[in-house]
Amino acid sequence: MSPSSSFLFLFLTISLASSHGFNHPFDPLAPLEITQVQTIVTSYISSSSSFTTNQKVHFHYVGLEEPDKPSINSWLSSPSLSSNLPPRQAFVIIRVGQQTHELKVDLSNNSVVSNMLHNGNGFPTITSEELEIANALPFEYPPFIASMDKRGLNVEEVVCESCTVGWFGEKEKSNRIVKVVCYYLNGTVNLFMRPIEGIIVVVDLDQMKVTGYNDRAIIPIPKAEGTDYRQVKETDGEGERRLFRSSLEEEIIMQQDEPNFSIEGHTVRWENWEFHLAFDMRAGPIISLASIFDPEQDTYRRVLYRGFLSEIFVPYMDLTLEWYFRVFFDAGEYGGGLCTVPLQPLTDCPPDAKFMDGYFTNQDGSFGKTPNVFCVFERDAGNVLWRHTETGIPNRVITEVRKEKTLVVRTVLTLSNYDYIVDWEFKKTGVITVTVGATGLLEVRGTEYTHADQIKEEAYGTLLAENSLGANHDHFLSFYLDLDIDGEANSFVKTKLETKRVTGNWSERKSYWTTVSEAAKTESDARVRVGSGDTQLVFVNPNKKTKIGNNIGYRLVPGSNVGQLLTDDDYPQIRGDFSKYNVWVTPFNKSERYAGGLYVDQSHGEDTLAEWSKRDREIENKDIVLWYTMGFHHVPCQEDFPLMPTLNGVFELRPYNFFEQNPVLNAKN
Amino acid sequence: MSPSSSFLFLFLTISLASSHGFNHPFDPLAPLEITQVQTIVTSYISSSSSFTTNQKVHFHYVGLEEPDKPSINSWLSSPSLSSNLPPRQAFVIIRVGQQTHELKVDLSNNSVVSNMLHNGNGFPTITSEELEIANALPFEYPPFIASMDKRGLNVEEVVCESCTVGWFGEKEKSNRIVKVVCYYLNGTVNLFMRPIEGIIVVVDLDQMKVTGYNDRAIIPIPKAEGTDYRQVKETDGEGERRLFRSSLEEEIIMQQDEPNFSIEGHTVRWENWEFHLAFDMRAGPIISLASIFDPEQDTYRRVLYRGFLSEIFVPYMDLTLEWYFRVFFDAGEYGGGLCTVPLQPLTDCPPDAKFMDGYFTNQDGSFGKTPNVFCVFERDAGNVLWRHTETGIPNRVITEVRKEKTLVVRTVLTLSNYDYIVDWEFKKTGVITVTVGATGLLEVRGTEYTHADQIKEEAYGTLLAENSLGANHDHFLSFYLDLDIDGEANSFVKTKLETKRVTGNWSERKSYWTTVSEAAKTESDARVRVGSGDTQLVFVNPNKKTKIGNNIGYRLVPGSNVGQLLTDDDYPQIRGDFSKYNVWVTPFNKSERYAGGLYVDQSHGEDTLAEWSKRDREIENKDIVLWYTMGFHHVPCQEDFPLMPTLNGVFELRPYNFFEQNPVLNAKN
Structure with a gap:
């Protein structure tokens, strides 16, 4: 890029960045701001005596330094006053001279406010550039080429x-x-179904060279036939070509003119909901300040201060030499936001969806863009919001039915083989539903087996096709949910449904159940493995009651869920101990954001949710954070081969004596 | 009706009944057939020496006598051969002279094939006519009128x-x-929010007179204000009037021309699915012979022989005198099918839905009709069937996304206050999802309390509004699922995920999990309370394997579920003991259809799923039936007042090594 075109680009970017004419303190860093951070940090490194001259800087994370809560609350009290905006700061993680530094950068005065060396275990998110180079290194490593030759494989x-x-x-x-x-394409694009087993190439990312190599065994590569998943495989010399998609084209015609929601800057408004939607290169989508309008109080009432996907832990259950270490912490190791993919109009999202872009930081500090990183759409799934047919009044039949429409915010994180479709869905009833759809490709291990009858010892998975073992594994997705149920100070109340035996003859019945509620005092009271359905999990504002005296609250309603099966002393589990319980509650602490830790790559499990929770802090009537872990045990089956249909996990936050009455009684169709 | 108009009516009915030009042995009785049954039975009673002349006959149930499986299979082998059709028979339950008779009626030769007196406990479904008369009796009972006067209530x-x-x-x-x-409307149509507490009128249905009365206490009636749920309450003298619904009118315009599914007679075909859909006055919708096309085998493969909602058990947890007996078995006591309501086009179902009518039998044996009892529609909820973005191949990005569309069969059962929206959803992946949405009105108990702080003793529920206690209760819905996974003989396999500790130093890992599968030998092995997610529940055809040797199967995937909390010796629980486990498996037995028994009204729990299961019959490699109970514990909250938003329960049947590979890999958008 020449200097003049670079200037033009910056100019355009400035125009774009301010085009919505509105600033929100939770807005993610705009492209121009990322460039500004790059300039400030580069200049700081070159001028600071702490660093050797000309040391190369790699940017591993650049994101908004989250403003303190008091300053957000102060801004919220009069958001039109731009002087009320908290100082604009960035949180930056860089590697310089094989060391990790955390910087806070002030954008208003172009300074580095603080610089902290990370001395502990664990490394920051690997950059895309590092992965790209590391993935190419085997091809320059003669023993690897020899291994390919030995197998008769075409290196290309x-x-x-x-x-x-x-x-x-x-x-x-x-x-x-x-x-x-490594994988052998030869006849397919579905690399994950064609593993070249038995070989491990160790790459040192700081030296960026091969530092270890093992070719242990030659194992058959599963065949390519039947593994491709593309609609059109023909090429016209310029790569894949698409058929004209007639049915989708028709849908465009049916598209309605204007959506029933608005996106102003990063603020989304729909029906009775209002929230802020930001992109972060680590967490992906961040929902902030989600509030619902209460016509009775004529005001928006807060439900969620901040919510995002904190970590994704995917331990495989295959203990063979090339597999035992596959215990991924995807969000922290590869970057949940970095791995988002552009959503395809008409297929990933319905025709009337609106899209937003996301900006991240490249390794050199320049900005990158994921176009269409979010889509927002109104969903009409043909469901009924509420209904009743009354036939109990003689000579009259009353039928009232209201249709349900909801608002969906969608993101797709493609973490190598797996695609996670993350939907935040807002309902007029006050319900927030989070659905994670897992689809994409399994990790498959090459094997000699061609028939299940041949398997006589532990195979760690299911034979999915000839020479293809689908490895057993789990997915644990930890959601950070800083609830503010009608205010900051909340309590976590476990309401147990207890069987009562009737003693004496005063009733014809011998039993019933009733509810016994107890607020969790400290963190240890708040660890819950869900499943029995006999305990309701309610977050209340103990300082507010409804007019008739019930605690104002929201229920966490888990979907079908599972817990961890690894032993507590197993190393992956030490690092991912948040998977032991589905529910944890901590007092808000700005430094506690990622359930597996900030530096999760090669971490030793010292900075995790489970470790923080051991402090057993008080959580009653405090600003508390709910950590909800959604788990999947995945025993692969042949239907998952060569690509798996979407499998959903879900949880809900549902108003529970939050409103004085059904908030959608007056809903119109 | 004069004889001539009656003849015309019959003639029209014949034309309608045969209009689809196709007969299926599972077709429900057509109106003409119901009339034929009425004639045959009436004539039989009047001519049989077992009955006194001129004894009044009440028809409590008339439905298809289900043909035997061999005759169905024989018919299926060449369905075009009408001689192959099994004999057309009806199963009839009547009450004559205060006794219950079960009749089998042959329609081909106009005869009663068998007549069995029911000597056991329990009574058949109460007729709508009986309920109507019983509900009116208090108004002719002076002590009741006096009680109303005492309270200053307007009897009208x-x-x-x-x-x-x-x-x-x-x-x-x-x-x-x-x-x-009783309830006091005065200013609302929401009778259930205005109970007149303290009064019980006992009515003998056979004598049809008041046989007991108790006015125990005067308790405030909750106010009417804010309880009405109608969109338009104004009247123009001819009852309620509707506003012009502009947004819904628009949707009609957007409606597509032809649906992507066909309904031929009662057979529904959509994408790779084919099934038969029938209406029954006890069970409501019955899905039969659900089969999915397998392009690899070029044939339809059976999944479900018969599936329907077998019972709905709703025990309330309020032990006060007017409430302790509210432990309803709705499907058997009131008739699940009898309580279906006509679906409202555009609101209960989307604009492009197709509707079917249902026919039932009135008390006098004539037929009645529930128009629009089912709707069938294709759902596009904006979901993704599968997707993948591949970025692992240098210099290429491959993105493939397929949209999901599904087919929904919807019915609404309104059981007095509650509306159950029952959706059978078929997916191209082979998944069958059953969703039950509970909406409508709570049962509320009148109380002195106006504020929660006043509650010092057991209230059996939540204060929802002044003077209104929402009673704690459960819903247990038992689904009868006669699975035929690729053939009749199936086994139920529990696959447990077991933690294995690594001993020795051969692995860096200390643990993993693996699967241990065991087929249930007898009924006692097959009782499961779901929840932990550590056991997969698979129904396999042990006589068939995939090419690579996996057992062909389908998984039962429970949604979030609960189990019974009543004690085993409590009378309601003895009658509804099927709620103790979410999963039961029995060998197919034509007489075992209703989990709470055939005669569930005032039953003693002698003819229930739990009782049948005690025989501990063999179920391995047999024609087996899965009974799945979906449970809800409902602790009411203010959002449920005065009408509750839809609350969903769900379960899935999902192919599990049923296909050789992902059956939707080649799906087109």
Whole structure:
């Protein structure tokens, strides 16, 4: 890019960044601001005596330094006053000279406010550029080429992917490494169904070179036939070509003119809901200040201060040499936001969806863009909001039915083989439903087996096709939910449904159940494994009651869920101990954001939700955070081959004596 | 009706009944056939020496006598051969001279094939006519009028409803009674929010007179204000009038021309699915012979032989005198099918839905019709069937996304206050999802309380508004699912995910989980309370395997669910013991259809799923039936007042090594 075109680009960016004419303190860093951070940090490094001249800086994270709550609340009291905006700061993680630094950068005065060296275990999110280079290194490594030759494979058809390596109790300070595993395309694009087993290439990311190599065994590569998933495989010399999609084209014609929601800057308004939607290169979508309008009080009432996907823990259950370390912490190791993909209009989202872009930081500090990173759409799934047919009044039949429409915010995170469709759905009833759809490709292990009858010992999974074992694994997605149920100070109340036996003859009945509620005093009271359905989990504002005296609250309604099965002392579990319970509650602490820790790559589990919770802090009538872990045990089946249909997990936040009465009684169709 | 108009009517009915030009042995009785049954039975009674001349006959049930499986299978082998059709028979339950008779009626030769007197406990479904008369009896009963006067109530604004009375250990042979409870409309149509507490009117249904009365206490009636739920309350002298619904009118315009599914007679075909849909006055919708097309085998493969809602058990947890007996078995006591309501086009179902009517039998044997009892529609909820974005191949990005559309069959059962929206949803992936939405009105108890702080003793529920206690209760819906996974003989396999500790140093890991599968041998092995998610529940065809050797199967995937909390010895629980486990499996037995028994009104729990299961029959590699109970614990909250938003329960049947691979890999958008 020449200097003049660069200037033009910056100018355009400025125009775009301010085009919505409105600033919100939770707005993510705009492209111009990312560039500004790059300039400030680069200049700081080159001028600071702490750093050697000309040391190369890699940016691993650049995001908004979240303003303190008091300053947000002060701004909210009169948001039109721009002087009320909290100072605009960035939180930055860089690697310089094989060390990790955390910087706080003030954008208003172009300064680095603080610089902290990270001395502990664990490394920041690996950059996309590092992965790209590491994935290419085997092709310049003669022993690897020899291994391919030995197998008779055409190197041009081999692709490699870097796996994070975890931690397995090593005491010495570890190098920042990945283990590269490779696949043989030759006739398919579905690389994950064609693993070249038996080979591990160890790459040191700081030195960016191969530091270890093992070719243990030659194992058959599953066949390519039947693994491709593309609609059109023909090429016209310029890559894939698409058929004209007639049915989708028709849908465009049916598209309605204007959506029934508005997006002003990053603020989304729909029916009785208002919330802020931001993109972050670590967390992906962040929902802030979600509030629902209460016509009775003639005001918006807060439900959720901040909510995002905090970590994704995917431990595989295959203990073979090339597999045991596959215990991914996807969001922290690869970057949940970095791995978002552009949503395809008409297929990923309905025709009338509106799209937003997301901006992240490249390794060199420049900004990158994921176009269409979010879509927002109104969903009419043909459901009924409420209904009743009254036939109990003689000679009259009354039927009243209201249709349900909801608002969906969708993001897709593609973490290598898996695609996670993350939907935040807002309902007029006050319900927030979070649905995660898992689809994409399984990780498959190559094997000699061609028939299940041949399997005589532990195979760690299901034979999905000839030579293809689908490895057993879990997904644990931890959601950070800083609830503010009608205000900041909340309590977590467990309402147990208890069987009461009737003693004496005063009733014809011998039993019934009733509710016994108890507020969790400290963090240890608030660890819950869901499942029995006999305990209701309610977050109340103990300082407010409805007119008739019930505690104002919201219920956490888990969907079908599972818990961790690994032993407590297993290293992956030490790092991902948040998966032991589905529910944790902590007092708000700005530094506690990621359930597996800030530096999760090769972490030792020292900075995790489970560790913080051990402090057993008080959580009653405090500003508290709910951490909800949604789990899937995945025993693969043949229907998952060569690509799996979407499998959904879900949870809800549902008003529970939050309103004086049904808030949608007056809903119109 | 004059004889000539009656003839015309019959003629029209014949034309209608045969209009689809196709007969299926599972087709429900057509109106003409119901009339034929009425004629045959009436003539039989009047001519049979077993009955006194001129004894009045009440028809409590008339439905198809389900043909035997071999005759169905024989017909299926060449369905075009009408001679292959099994004999057309009806199953009839009548009451004559205070006794219950079961008749089998052959329609081909106009005869009663069998007549069995029911000597056991329990009574058949109460007829709508009986309920109507019973509900009116208090108004002719002077002590009741006096009670109204004492309370200063205008009798014209009082309406009453009959509650079944259950069984509480009485040894003597019971009369067929209901307990009538009343409500005060005066200013609302929401009668259930305005109970007149303290009064019970006992009505003997056989004598059809008041046989007991108690006015125990005067308790405030909750106010009417704010309880009405109608969109337009103004009247123009001819009852309610509707506003012009502009947004719905628009949707009609957007309606597509032809749906993507066909309904031929009662057979529905959509994408890869084919099934038969029938209406029954007890069970409501019955899905039969649900089969999915397998392009690899070029044939339809059976999944479900018969599926329907077998019973709905709703025990309330309020032990006060007017409430303890409210432990309803709605489907058997009031008739699940009898209580279906006509679906409202545009609101209960989307604009492009197709509707079907249902026919039932009136008390006198004539037929009645519920128009629009089912709707069938294709749903596009904006979901993704599957997707993947592949970024692992250098210099290429591949994104493939397929939209999901599904087919929904919807019915609404309005059981007095509650409306159940029952959706059978078929997915191209082979998944069958059953969703039950509970909406409508709570049962509310009148109380002195106007503020929660006043409650010092057990209130059995939540104060929802002044003087209104929402009673704690459960819903247990038992689904009868006669699975035929790729054939009749199936086994139920529990696949447990077991933690394995690694011993020795051969792995860096200390643990993993693996699967241990065991087929249930007998009924006692097959009782499961779901929840932990650590056991997969699979129905396999042990006689068939996929090409690579996996058992062909379908998984039962429970949604979030609950189990029974009543004690085993409590009378309601003895009658509704199927609620103790979410999963039961029995060998197919034509007489075992209703989890709470055939004669559930005032039953003693002698003919229930739990009782049948005690025989502990063999179920491995047999024609087996899965009974799945979906449970809700409902602790009411203010949002449920004065009408509750829809609350969903769900379960799925999902192919599990049923197909050789993902059956929707080639799906087109």
